[in-house]
Amino acid sequence: MDGVRQEDTQREADGRLLAGRYRLTGLLGRGGMGAVWAARDEQLGREVAAKELFLPEQLDDAERAHWIARLDREARAAARLKHPGIVTVHDHVTGADGRPWIIMELVRGRSLQDLLAERGPLPPARAARIGLQVLDALCAAHQAGITHRDIKPANVLLEGERVVLTDFGIAAVEGDVTLTGTGAILGTPAYMAPEQALGRPATPVSDLWSLGATLYTAVEGRPPYDGASAGAIFVAVATRDPAPPAKAGPLEPVLMALLRRDPAHRPAAHDVRAHLAAVAEDRTPPGPATLRLPADPPPSDKPGRPPRSGRLRLLLRLLVGAGAAVALLVAVAAAIQIREALQESQERERYAANMDLLAGLGTIPGKSVHFQEGEESAVEVSATLCEKEYATEQDRCDVGVLVDTVVEWLRTRPAVRSVNFTRPKEDCGDDYEDGGCRLTVLTQSPLKLSEVEIANFSEDGDKDLIKLRFIVG
Structure with missing residues (x-):
C-alpha cells in the first residue's frame, strides 16, 4: 500500500467514534484501496463493520473528489441490493477528515481466499455449492442494474453455510457516470474478464467470467x-485460453464455458446454475451441449432490435418484395454493415497480435505496469521504475541505474537489433514536460517499438516518479 495514508491501520483500534455513533473496536482486514474495521453501533447496540477509503497522497481537490465518489458509489450500489448473499449496507457516514465510511453488516466468517490459503483446493461439490450462492447474488445484482466487476476469492465471504458477496467498490451502476478515466482499468488482473483487460465496458457476462x-x-x-506482473497477466487473459483444470472433475465443462474469451459465447446464467446444482448434489450434470449461448441478443444488438440473424432474414424478405430502388438501398446498407464488422474484426486481430508481441518481450522492468489500446490498435505501455519521496539528493531514485537496467533489458530482447539514445541519457531524470530522455529501438519485423522514453512524471518537488513508456505496434 505504498503511497497511501496508512496511519489508521498501523495502530490498534483507539476507540474512535464515527458520526457520534459507531465505535471502532478492531481491524478486520486491509488492502490497497481501504480497510474494514469491526465496530459497535452504540445507538442500536449491535456489532457492525465499517469500511474506510484510503486516499493516495498528493491528490488535488478534483482527484480527491473522484476517489471519494468511488466509495459513495459502492454505498449506493450495495444499498440498492436486498439479498441474503450480499452484504447489507446500514449507513454511509463521513469521518472527521472528510473521508466517507460505509457501515455494513458484520459477517462473522472468513473469505474464500483465506480458506484456500489454509486448506488448499476444495472438492468440486463444495466449490459448486459456493458458486451457486455467488451466482444467485450476482443475478440479483444484475436484475437491479448493477455489475460487480471485481468477483474474486477475497470478495466471497463464508459464514457457516452462508456465502456472501461483498465489496461493490468498482461496481458499474446503471445510470451512473463512470468514475474511471479513458483507458483506466480497475479490478484484479487474474479475475478480470478479457473485455475488461482490454479496457472495454464490463457487463453481467463479465461477472460470470470472473x-x-x-x-x-x-x-x-x-x-x-498467472504472471510475474499485472501486465503479463493482462496479456495472458486477453490473448490466450486458460489451461483446462486438472482437479475440477465434473465442474470442468462449466468452468471452461464461463472462461470463454468472447462474451457472446459464454453460457446463460440458468444453464450455469443447472450444472452447478448437479455437481453440488452429486448428480450427473447435463452434457456440455446444454451450456449453449445466451438466449438474449449479444450486447452489440440494441434493445428492441432483432438479433443479427433475424435482421438478415428481414433484409432478404425486403429484397424479394421491394422494388429495385429499395433493394439497392438495402444492399448498400448491408454492405456498409459488413464492411464495418470486418473493420472491427481486423482491428481486434491487430490489437491481439500486438498483445502477443508485448507478451514476447517478457517481464517488463518496473513494479507497476499498465497498458491500454492506442491509435491503430497499438498497445501503449507505462511502467513505474521508481517512486520515492526524498528529503536530500542522496535519497532520490538512482536514475542512472534504472536507465542501464532498461537499456540492458531492451538489448537482450530477441527481436531487438539496436538501442540508441536520441535525447541524452542525462535527461532521463528530467520532468516529462521537458521530454526526459528518448530511445530509438530498431527491431526485427513484426515487432515495432516506438516513442520509447524515460522521464520523471512527478508533479511534486519532493518526490520522484520515474516511468518507462513505449508503444508496441
Whole structure:
C-alpha cells in the first residue's frame, strides 16, 4: 500500500467514534484501496463493520473528489441490493477528515481466499455449492442494474453455510457516470474478464467470467492465469485460453464455458446454475451441449432490435418484395454493415497480435505496469521504475541505474537489433514536460517499438516518479 495514508491501520483500534455513533473496536482486514474495521453501533447496540477509503497522497481537490465518489458509489450500489448473499449496507457516514465510511453488516466468517490459503483446493461439490450462492447474488445484482466487476476469492465471504458477496467498490451502476478515466482499468488482473483487460465496458457476462475464474481457483488452488506482473497477466487473459483444470472433475465443462474469451459465447446464467446444482448434489450434470449461448441478443444488438440473424432474414424478405430502388438501398446498407464488422474484426486481430508481441518481450522492468489500446490498435505501455519521496539528493531514485537496467533489458530482447539514445541519457531524470530522455529501438519485423522514453512524471518537488513508456505496434 505504498503511497497511501496508512496511519489508521498501523495502530490498534483507539476507540474512535464515527458520526457520534459507531465505535471502532478492531481491524478486520486491509488492502490497497481501504480497510474494514469491526465496530459497535452504540445507538442500536449491535456489532457492525465499517469500511474506510484510503486516499493516495498528493491528490488535488478534483482527484480527491473522484476517489471519494468511488466509495459513495459502492454505498449506493450495495444499498440498492436486498439479498441474503450480499452484504447489507446500514449507513454511509463521513469521518472527521472528510473521508466517507460505509457501515455494513458484520459477517462473522472468513473469505474464500483465506480458506484456500489454509486448506488448499476444495472438492468440486463444495466449490459448486459456493458458486451457486455467488451466482444467485450476482443475478440479483444484475436484475437491479448493477455489475460487480471485481468477483474474486477475497470478495466471497463464508459464514457457516452462508456465502456472501461483498465489496461493490468498482461496481458499474446503471445510470451512473463512470468514475474511471479513458483507458483506466480497475479490478484484479487474474479475475478480470478479457473485455475488461482490454479496457472495454464490463457487463453481467463479465461477472460470470470472473465467477468462473474464482471457482477455477477454488478447485485448482491457483487462478486460471498467472504472471510475474499485472501486465503479463493482462496479456495472458486477453490473448490466450486458460489451461483446462486438472482437479475440477465434473465442474470442468462449466468452468471452461464461463472462461470463454468472447462474451457472446459464454453460457446463460440458468444453464450455469443447472450444472452447478448437479455437481453440488452429486448428480450427473447435463452434457456440455446444454451450456449453449445466451438466449438474449449479444450486447452489440440494441434493445428492441432483432438479433443479427433475424435482421438478415428481414433484409432478404425486403429484397424479394421491394422494388429495385429499395433493394439497392438495402444492399448498400448491408454492405456498409459488413464492411464495418470486418473493420472491427481486423482491428481486434491487430490489437491481439500486438498483445502477443508485448507478451514476447517478457517481464517488463518496473513494479507497476499498465497498458491500454492506442491509435491503430497499438498497445501503449507505462511502467513505474521508481517512486520515492526524498528529503536530500542522496535519497532520490538512482536514475542512472534504472536507465542501464532498461537499456540492458531492451538489448537482450530477441527481436531487438539496436538501442540508441536520441535525447541524452542525462535527461532521463528530467520532468516529462521537458521530454526526459528518448530511445530509438530498431527491431526485427513484426515487432515495432516506438516513442520509447524515460522521464520523471512527478508533479511534486519532493518526490520522484520515474516511468518507462513505449508503444508496441
